[in-house]
Amino acid sequence: MAKVLIVGAGGVGNVVAHKCAQLPDVFTSIVLASRTLSRCEKIAKDVAELQGRQIETAQVDADDVEQMTGLLRRVKPNVVINVALPYQDLHIMDACLAAGVPYIDTANYEPKEIAKFEYKWQWAYQDRFRDANLLALLGSGFDPGVTNVYCAYAQKHLFDTIETIDILDCNGGDHGHAFATNFNPEINIREITQRGRYWENDNWVETDPLSICQDYDFPGVGTRKAYLLYHEELESLVKNIRGLRRIRFWMTFGEQYLTHLRVLQNVGMTRIDPVDFQGNKIVPVEFLKALLPDPASLGAGYTGKTSIGCEITGTKAGKPRKVFIYNVCDHAECWKEVRAQAVSYTTGVPAMIGALMVATSKWSGSGVFNIEQFDPDPFMDALNRYGLPWEIRES
Numbered sequence: 001m002a003k004v005l006i007v008g009a010g011g012v013g014n015v016v017a018h019k020c021a022q023l024p025d026v027f028t029s030i031v032l033a034s035r036t037l038s039r040c041e042k043i044a045k046d047v048a049e050l051q052g053r054q055i056e057t058a059q060v061d062a063d064d065v066e067q068m069t070g071l072l073r074r075v076k077p078n079v080v081i082n083v084a085l086p087y088q089d090l091h092i093m094d095a096c097l098a099a100g101v102p103y104i105d106t107a108n109y110e111p112k113e114i115a116k117f118e119y120k121w122q123w124a125y126q127d128r129f130r131d132a133n134l135l136a137l138l139g140s141g142f143d144p145g146v147t148n149v150y151c152a153y154a155q156k157h158l159f160d161t162i163e164t165i166d167i168l169d170c171n172g173g174d175h176g177h178a179f180a181t182n183f184n185p186e187i188n189i190r191e192i193t194q195r196g197r198y199w200e201n202d203n204w205v206e207t208d209p210l211s212i213c214q215d216y217d218f219p220g221v222g223t224r225k226a227y228l229l230y231h232e233e234l235e236s237l238v239k240n241i242r243g244l245r246r247i248r249f250w251m252t253f254g255e256q257y258l259t260h261l262r263v264l265q266n267v268g269m270t271r272i273d274p275v276d277f278q279g280n281k282i283v284p285v286e287f288l289k290a291l292l293p294d295p296a297s298l299g300a301g302y303t304g305k306t307s308i309g310c311e312i313t314g315t316k317a318g319k320p321r322k323v324f325i326y327n328v329c330d331h332a333e334c335w336k337e338v339r340a341q342a343v344s345y346t347t348g349v350p351a352m353i354g355a356l357m358v359a360t361s362k363w364s365g366s367g368v369f370n371i372e373q374f375d376p377d378p379f380m381d382a383l384n385r386y387g388l389p390w391e392i393r394e395s
């Protein structure tokens with residue numbers, strides 16, 4: 001039925017390739033393209049071994065719009081799943097417009113030279129996608145992604161009015177390294193070292209980085225310290241969830257991780273501006289990425305679970321209500337199924353489901369959409385069916 005082109009052969013791209021391969025009736029043809037062809041070939045070999053499907057591979061520099069457009073015109077996919085880095089988003093959107101292909105991603109565009117997380121650059125494509133009668137689906141990972149769909153589901157089924165949302169992301173796993181990031185180190189560190197920000201009573205409130213924390217009881221993991229961060233889905237949920245009074249995002253970090261991060265920051269290793277080194281310019285955080293474990297390599301031997309969800313308060317039938325909608329995902333189970341750790345898995349499965357929604361026309365439209373703007377029901381069903389079952393804790 002559908003031909004899918006996956007761009008980016010990292011930890012998440014690996015999961016998307018495996019999960020698309022598990023649905024041969026929908027994704028009849030799969031092409032995986034990335035900057036380094038050998039990484040695509042390695043994934044294709046694993047997909048053949050574990051899922052019994054052959055996928056095509058291709059080399060592409062997605063920052064080169066002409067090259068990317070050429071690939072789209074040759075492959076003629078029904079949908080593109082962008083799981084390269086946020087820097088590529090606008091270039092891949094440009095290529096999708098030129099070749100007439102729907103677009104899906106999991107992370108909003110960031111300019112390389114400033115760590116800024118805003119939808120404004122991608123929302124500015126609204127008229128072009130609408131006029132081309134094409135769909136761009138933004139943020140189809142876990143957070144953003146599944147967490148936005150949980151909010152849309154709560155708005156549709158669980159509440160008459162929603163007052164507060166706290167998105168809580170816990171990785172209770174252990175990969176055995178002194179310091180490693182679970183997705184691209186450069187993107188991860190840029191995100192965490194930002195000033196915090198949340199939205200309350202129609203205003204954005206700024207906080208010092210990692211200065212606010214709370215202990216939270218995460219199902220499947222236990223009590224962990226979660227730190228307030230700014231995260232991109234806050235920007236779209238503030239627009240799309242009616243009557244909201246406050247929304248915040250929290251992520252857990254262990255003491256060891258925070259100590260390493262503090263040292264790296266103090267010595268300048270997380271800087272994103274170029275510095276002179278022996279007559280050459282290097283960007284410290286890019287150099288650091290080269291030294292840290294590749295997130296895709298963390299899966300073997302990773303133990304423990306992720307537990308991510310939305311705590312939502314409001315009213316239903318005139319009574320106050322509080323729920324936590326969440327998923328628990330086991331690192332070792334993910335490794336068995338698709339040779340990935342749970343952070344890549346919880347991002348790659350919803351990216352595949354986003355493509356499934358578009359390929360089967362369960363979701364359609366012209367323009368640029370955040371994921372919570374669509375009917376959450378078919379997506380929530382697919383989460384249960386394809387590896388990320390959800391639960392509701394009522395309190």
Ligand code: NDP
Nearest residue numbers: 008009010011012035036062084107141142143144183184
């Ligand atoms: P990785 O660094 O493991 O993989 C990124 C891949 O993109 C690499 O294969 C890289 O190629 C490729 N790539 C980079 N630049 C280009 C380019 N110019 N052209 C073509 N390919 C390119 O990252 P992850 O897999 O961990 O993350 C992928 C994406 O998922 C990121 O955008 C991340 O922000 C997002 N994410 C979203 C989450 C969510 O819940 N919403 C959670 C986790 C991640 P090469 O091998 O040559 O370096």
